[in-house]
Amino acid sequence: MTIIEETSSVPTPRQGDSDTTPLLEVRDLHVEFHTRDGVAKAVNGVNYSVASGETLAVLGESGSGKSVTAQAIMGILDMPPGSIPQGQILYRGQDMLTMSYEERRKIRGRKIAMIFQDALSSLNPVLSVGYQLGEMYRVHEGLSRKAAKTKAIELMERVNIPAAKARVNDYPHQFSGGMRQRIMIAMALALEPDLIIADEPTTALDVTVQAQVMDLLADLQSEFNMGLILITHDLGVVADVADKIAVMYAGRIVETAPVHELYKRPAHPYTRGLLDSIPRLDQKGQELYAIKGLPPNLLKIPAGCAFNPRCPRAQDICRTDVPVLEPVTEQDGTELPGRGSACHFWKETIHG
């Protein structure tokens, strides 16, 4: 399992804890869903780690297993039909999958919090936002109703909600989309957790509000020195905020790299295809590149490399052998720290 060491030794551009164990480490995680049509393998051996103060962006299209991995970390996977046949999720070196329900519950919210994609449906419509924010303090810290409300107002001010005092008793539907997402962020931040998982936090928002929300998230992250796992399919969002990127395809990590390295020189044909699909100003009038084909059916993932039916570089070996995540090096053999690619032809992709 050279992969593990490879991914966990990625240098952190933002300085985190001097602690050698990473904040969160996912090891060889597998997640399956047992459906009537067979076993859907949503996650097939994912490895990644996050340190304090670091931002890991998990990139991938719908169905690549990025959200399922996050749900497995949070322990909110629906089991059944889901199951975790193998793998470890280590929080500060402790395997969360072997913990009791109560132990895990104490970590949720207090140590690891999650920001959801759709803020409207993730807020309870019958409770005021002040109540829901204050709930964090009442449940986890046993504060009184009044003290919790004061804290809730502070939180709302911290995420830049104007007139927080006047709006604390409002209900979720009375807020705009961006404001609601701020409330979700405030809720996740309430107990100053070590790690925040943001599952496509900006997907439901328009582009202008997206930028504000991402900025807010980045500010708060550096203020509290939190780890952040940013799950997204938006390459533009990632470029600004992330330190390192893990690209997922069909439940596997196909490439890892520090953020700018990835944009400069992708080492996997899938990543290259994604980058080529971004509309660019200098290509005005030309047809936009698209990766051919569709993501694989998780019930029958192609043999060999899962990407082979869509890959422009596919050879016979790609249809038989599953490529492992290998360290990527310069042409002369110099190591590129933190880089890895699960492609038989990574050399040709990055250097050719």
Added chain:
Amino acid sequence: MPDVIKTKTDATTDAIAPPAAGAPETAAEGHKSQGRPRSLWGDAWYDLRHRPMFWISSVLLLFLIIVAAFPGLFTSVDPRDGDLTNHFLTKPELGSFFQPDWFGYDGQGRSIYARVVYGTRASILVGVGVTAAVTLLGGLLGMLAGYFGGWLDSVISRITDIFFGIPFLLGAMVVLNAFTERKVYVVIFALAFLGWTSICRVMRSSVITAKQADYVTAARALGAGTRRILFRHVLPNAMAPTIVVATIALGGYISAEATLSFLGLGLADPTISWGIDIAQGSKDIRDNPHALFFPAGMLSLTVFAFIMLGDAVRDALDPKLR
């Protein structure tokens, strides 16, 4: 390539940040004029206040409840006091309001007006008592079945099916036959014992819907325990259909009590109930319809008031049904 992305996102961030700070403030100002924040229940109450149906039924019910609680305020006559020599089946004196002879006298020389007044208590008690019991029992079982699912759901749902299969009145007769005493609480028990199933099913299905909502997952992801999720996040969002079904069913329980009493299986003398009076009045319907008409009319009015209230509540809580 990275430059393109970088400059693009930077541009958006810079261009957008300043107006964004101002924009929400206008929203906040607009909000102030709007007054109190509106919750689901707040909205429902607002809606209710603007429905004449709600006010008519509420006033009617309030009046009936006062009658039930303090029958002595409305008549000074003992409803059990029969005077066969002077009042045997005397016709009603419709002009003498609130007097013992207002509705006439029955076949035992008792004031029908006094009996109607005193009979209110039994009906209201049975209606409210059965509804409360049914809502508690059915609601709790339905909530547990819906939230936990699995074998618990299977067991509770099968028990519900079994009880649902028992004909309501027939079952109530069998239960009531087991008791020698025919007091109000016995009737409440018999009706509640068989009536909880529909509430249980309604609650189960709405809990299943509510528990799948994202905010429940979010609450779990933020470390909320099962009890908190159940009572704070699932229940308030699943309660509305149950309340509607319970309010509408209330009228049905009152008429079920009257039916049982009419058949001689529910309440029995000396308890005063409209159902008993209807049974007695129906024996001489051709010559003395008043002995039947007044208790039956009161029963209809009460059931009508409850059903009207239930309708208004349903419309207020579920705008989609309008």
